[in-house]
Amino acid sequence: MGLDLYQTYPEAREIFDHADRLLGFSLSRLCFEGPEEELNSDLNAQLAVYTVSCALTDILMTQNILPCVVSGYSSGFYSAAYAAGCFDFACGLHIVKRAGEILLDEGQKIEGSMAVIFGLSLEEVKHFCRKTGDVEVAILNTPRQIVISGISSSVTKAMEISLNEGALDAYKLSVATAYHSKFMENSGTRFLREFEDTHVNDPQIPLISYFSLDTLPSEEELKKMMAAQLSRPVLWVDLVKKLGNRNNRLFVEVGPGATLFRTVRWIDRNIEIMNTTNNEKLSEVIDKLT
Numbered sequence: 001m002g003l004d005l006y007q008t009y010p011e012a013r014e015i016f017d018h019a020d021r022l023l024g025f026s027l028s029r030l031c032f033e034g035p036e037e038e039l040n041s042d043l044n045a046q047l048a049v050y051t052v053s054c055a056l057t058d059i060l061m062t063q064n065i066l067p068c069v070v071s072g073y074s075s076g077f078y079s080a081a082y083a084a085g086c087f088d089f090a091c092g093l094h095i096v097k098r099a100g101e102i103l104l105d106e107g108q109k110i111e112g113s114m115a116v117i118f119g120l121s122l123e124e125v126k127h128f129c130r131k132t133g134d135v136e137v138a139i140l141n142t143p144r145q146i147v148i149s150g151i152s153s154s155v156t157k158a159m160e161i162s163l164n165e166g167a168l169d170a171y172k173l174s175v176a177t178a179y180h181s182k183f184m185e186n187s188g189t190r191f192l193r194e195f196e197d198t199h200v201n202d203p204q205i206p207l208i209s210y211f212s213l214d215t216l217p218s219e220e221e222l223k224k225m226m227a228a229q230l231s232r233p234v235l236w237v238d239l240v241k242k243l244g245n246r247n248n249r250l251f252v253e254v255g256p257g258a259t260l261f262r263t264v265r266w267i268d269r270n271i272e273i274m275n276t277t278n279n280e281k282l283s284e285v286i287d288k289l290t
Helices: 003-008 010-023 027-033 042-062 076-083 089-107 122-132 152-164 182-195 219-231 236-244 259-267 279-289
Strands: 112-118 135-142 145-151 169-172 251-253 273-275
Touching: 003 010, 003 027, 003 042, 003 279, 010 027, 010 042, 010 089, 027 042, 042 076, 042 089, 042 279, 076 089, 076 219, 089 182, 089 219, 112 152, 122 135, 122 145, 122 152, 135 152, 135 236, 135 259, 145 152, 145 182, 152 169, 182 219, 236 259, 251 259, 259 273, 273 279
Parallel strands: 251 273
Antiparallel strands: 112 145, 112 169, 135 145
């Protein structure tokens, strides 16, 4: 992850080297060489995605490619806030690290998990969650790809009901706890308490919450929403539709991989979207927009 960027762009080398110094370990080596299991652990993955996304943001900005509106998927929201000028890389990395640590600490208090269900509507999945108890909708990836989160036994039961009622597939996700659920609510309280005196800037361009779907106008609202989002669902389908209705001509997925690229295609085929998953794709974005 990010090796081709590091070898090609000085902006990426600066970001990765800065991350290594701040964290006190070689995140860059973990990204470039693995092992994959360690890289994919929750906190390391969040730090890695933030770092790669910020490197890509800096590369694009150096090419005078600037967004007119930004948002992010789950922890990707932090790199969106970075792109909106809310904080520098070091401050954002600290926020990502502490938010992840707080979530993992709260997660140890329950036996939680998450699962993805394919082929059922949002209302059907919500019904099965209510029927089961201790599980709720956490992420709406596409109209018929929905992630649930909660107590592990209840997640398993909701999966079984969904499959019996016509779901195409259902499987648990490899995550440490029940993210984006009510069971993480204390994380938001702890987040606000810890970052109460940390200064962040008002967003310099429109920054939209994946939960409230509102533009965040100020430092105060940004902090409140970063805290709230830790235990609230990712309404990705609604967010994409809202952004598409703003007459945005082009979406760019800034970060490693192309998962969001594929979900946007499922949500609205009329949206033009590009990704930055490797140097070739990044070059295509730069060529199109410069």
